[in-house]
Amino acid sequence: MTDSLAHPHHRFAAATAATGGPRDIVILGSTGSIGTQAIDVVLRNPDRFRVTGLSAAGGRVALLAEQARRLRVRTVAVSREDVLPALREALSAQYGAEPLPEILAGPDAATELARADCHSVLNGITGSIGLAPTLAALEAGRVLILANKESLIVGGPLVRAIAKPGQIVPVDSEHSALFQALMGGARAEVRKLVVTASGGPFRGRTKAELAAVTPEQALAHPTWAMGPVITINSATLVNKGLEVIEAHLLYDIPFERIDVVVHPQSYVHSMVEFTDGSTLLQASPPDMRMPIALGLGWPDRVPDAAPGCDWSKASTWEFFPLDEEAFPSVGLARHVGGLGGTAPAVFNAANEECVDAFLAGTLPFNGIVDTVADVVAEHGTPRGTGLTVADVLQAEAWARARARELAAKATAEARA
Incomplete structure (x- = not known):
């Protein structure tokens, strides 16, 4: 077990490292937000990446079949066995007379796929059901590109017991930012981690003013386009609480040295303060393709993965303290993480x-x-x-x- 699951100074060499050709990638949760953006990065960089397997829950079989054909994958997996006939039909429509890819179905399909022969596994599944695939990828010696924070949070000791130094590359924009900023110094020089939060759609409201909030209002995130669960978690700031626990587990920094600050513009994704008083931050427009591309290509960056900041235009970046009375979820998460x-x-x-x-x-x-x-x-x-x-x-x-x-x-x- 390493004292730091994801540190940029550790560069894990996968047992199936590429030998000059495209890097083989398996994408779990391919029809979700992270998965579709990862596929966009792959399709724009065919000389660097090759997707060999896709998994999804099964709610969007037409999209999954289209992805499989465009990427020419070897294996497609769905967790819902009841959609297997619809998936076969959708694949047949896409492939015509060509042979269909291997199909895995059932609750363990994504876990089986995570063990497949490849260089990296991108876990973009939402929820703690991603734990078993996370463990399977690590046990198989794959580089784990981790977007499924829940698997680390609920299974922290299990993940820490088997992950090798540098085997995990985080995809959450906040943890990718910390990952990059940590390149600026040695671990012993880190004073604190500062995780930024957009504040969600209700920044500035009191607890009393939040009482009558509707689902429609909570789903209207001002910055990011995400799935409904993550969007609501961003509105309650539960997502930020989960990220504090994740940062603690990834970088082995005590909870009392992990701060949260509200940054409505979402350009600064997180910061690292060092013992000499210097603070390094990572900034880019809010676009998940950048941290996804960094995870896919690490230790190399992918040129033009996403647009950069436009320094020719005037802009203002604001930072506010977190209102823990209106949003008690971060404090609760610290308590839970300590337990x-x-x-x-x-x-x-x-x-x-x-x-x-x-x-x-x-x-x-x-x-x-x-x-x-x-x-x-x-x-x-x-x-x-x-x-x-x-x-x-x-x-x-x-x-x-x-x-x-x-x-x-x-x-x-x-x-x-």
Whole structure:
């Protein structure tokens, strides 16, 4: 186990490193936001990258089939076995008389694909279901391009036990920024990490003003285009809390030395403050193709991966302290991260259930984090230091059930 899972001074050499041709990549979650943008980067750089496998949940089989044909992949995987006939039909329509790629189906399909012969695995799956594929890719000796923060958060000790130095390259814009800024000094010279937050659509509102927020308002993020769960997490700043835990696990920096600052323009993606008082930051327009391309190409950069800053135009970048009373999720995440064990899994699972309840109109906006806090408190302090995948799954199942119970109870009381 290394003391730092993702440090730019460690450059992991995959067992299947390319020998001069394009680098073979497997993309998990190919029909989602991260996956589609990664494919855009690949298609614009065919001399550098070759996608050999794609996985998706199965909700967009037509898009998955189109991706498979354009990339000429060897394997396609879906987690939903019920969409297998529709996938075969969609692939046949795309391929015509040509042979179809290998098809994997079922809840373990993405995990099986993560072990495939390739240089790197991009885990762009949303949610803690990405844990098993993350572990499989690491165990198989692949470079893990990590966009699935939940797998690291809920399975931190499991991931830390098997990841080699430099085997993980982070894709979250904040952690990619930290990764790049850390090149400016030795680990012992780091004073603190500063994670930036856009503040979401409700920056500046008080807790009382957030009480009547609607799903439509919460889904209208001012800067980033993301899926519904991540967008709501950005509105509650739960996403930023998860990123604090992720930064702690990736860079082995204590929680008290990881700050969050609100930066509405989203050009500065995060900063590293060094012991001499110097602060290095990474800045670029809000476009996920840049950190994705860095992950795909590391240790080399991909030219023209995304537009750079236009320094010919006047601009203003603002920074504000985080209002922890209106947005208590970051403080709760620090507490959960300090508890360790299965507490992060409980936090993440309860939040996913509460987000679903909010989107369904059965839980108020403030009720998301309040309910998560109640579930975390009931879970209590984890016992022992060991952690297994079974422990994580059991804790998640309990947290989901309890979150649904508390959300339903809150709804019933509100209607009484």
